[in-house]
Amino acid sequence: MPQDANVGSRSVATFAKCFGSKELYEEAVENSLEAWRVGRDAQFFRAPCIVDSDPNRWLIEFELLDGWTEVLSLIRSWTLRGWPRAELVDLFHRIGYAVAEYHDATGKIHGDLYPANVLCRKDDHRVYLIDFSRPNPRLHSDGGAYNYGSIYTDLALFAIFVLVKYTPPQMPLAWRPVNRDLTREFLRGYFERAPGSYDPQDFDSEFSRLLREGGVLPRTFMSRFFGWTRIFRVDDLQP
Numbered sequence: 001m002p003q004d005a006n007v008g009s010r011s012v013a014t015f016a017k018c019f020g021s022k023e024l025y026e027e028a029v030e031n032s033l034e035a036w037r038v039g040r041d042a043q044f045f046r047a048p049c050i051v052d053s054d055p056n057r058w059l060i061e062f063e064l065l066d067g068w069t070e071v072l073s074l075i076r077s078w079t080l081r082g083w084p085r086a087e088l089v090d091l092f093h094r095i096g097y098a099v100a101e102y103h104d105a106t107g108k109i110h111g112d113l114y115p116a117n118v119l120c121r122k123d124d125h126r127v128y129l130i131d132f133s134r135p136n137p138r139l140h141s142d143g144g145a146y147n148y149g150s151i152y153t154d155l156a157l158f159a160i161f162v163l164v165k166y167t168p169p170q171m172p173l174a175w176r177p178v179n180r181d182l183t184r185e186f187l188r189g190y191f192e193r194a195p196g197s198y199d200p201q202d203f204d205s206e207f208s209r210l211l212r213e214g215g216v217l218p219r220t221f222m223s224r225f226f227g228w229t230r231i232f233r234v235d236d237l238q239p
């Protein structure tokens with residue numbers, strides 16, 4: 001919820017977020033601070049800074065990203081207003097690039113990379129990733145407790161949401177191929193920036209795994225129902 005905080009003599013608008021436990025709070029502080037620090041040196045990737053934090057109430061106040069919009073709300077409103085497709089494609093390329101910057105600089109995956117956690121603004125090259133409160137498994141195995149993750153989880157999760165979830169009901173079906181183009185561009189941006197050792201082929205298996213395993217995704221996206229359609233085909237998404 002937006003509110004005001006005093007920093008020195010400055011009053012800045014903030015976005016306050018409360019956490020359910022001390023552990024989650026501490027993890028969010030650490031991951032958010034790291035993301036913000038990394039974002040200062042990145043080309044596209046940014047993360048909001050922490051303005052204040054309260055360890056007793058497990059509360060973090062972030063800078064309010066005023067005017068920044070969740071990426072798929074932007075797509076909806078701009079497509080309805082005839083936003084040029086080339087700009088949308090470029091936006092998705094930058095999102096992919098920004099995610100690779102975050103992965104590369106922190107060695108962590110985001111863990112909850114779906115479009116509500118990606119904020120953009122028209123005519124702005126920056127891409128804000130938010131919500132670093134999920135455990136961030138390390139990319140490279142060192143035997144630690146969190147090493148269950150794969151970078152491809154971030155990519156596959158984002159791709160699934162873009163491909164399926166947000167085709168607005170009022171859009172004609174013709175919009176669906178555009179979602180594929182946007183997803184492909186996201187992956188292209190990612191692999192343009194990611195280290196050469198990351199293999200785009202591994203995206204496919206992670207994509208199928210997320211939809212196959214008994215989690216919330218297969219139900220949310222009716223993958224059984226849509227399984228036979230083009231929506232979940234990934235062979236033409238390779239960058």
Ligand SMILES: Nc1ncnc2c1ncn2[C@@H]1O[C@H](COP(=O)(O)OP(=O)(O)O)[C@@H](O)[C@H]1O
Pocket residue numbers: 015017048062063064065066068070116117130131133
């Ligand atoms: N710093 C911020 N400035 C502006 N809006 C924000 C900010 N952080 C989050 N939001 C908005 O609030 C929503 C929820 O915040 P988020 O940190 O993702 O919490 P949750 O854990 O509930 O997903 C986001 O999807 C975004 O639209």
Ligand SMILES: [Mg+2]
Pocket residue numbers: 116117130131
């Ligand atoms: Mg969120």
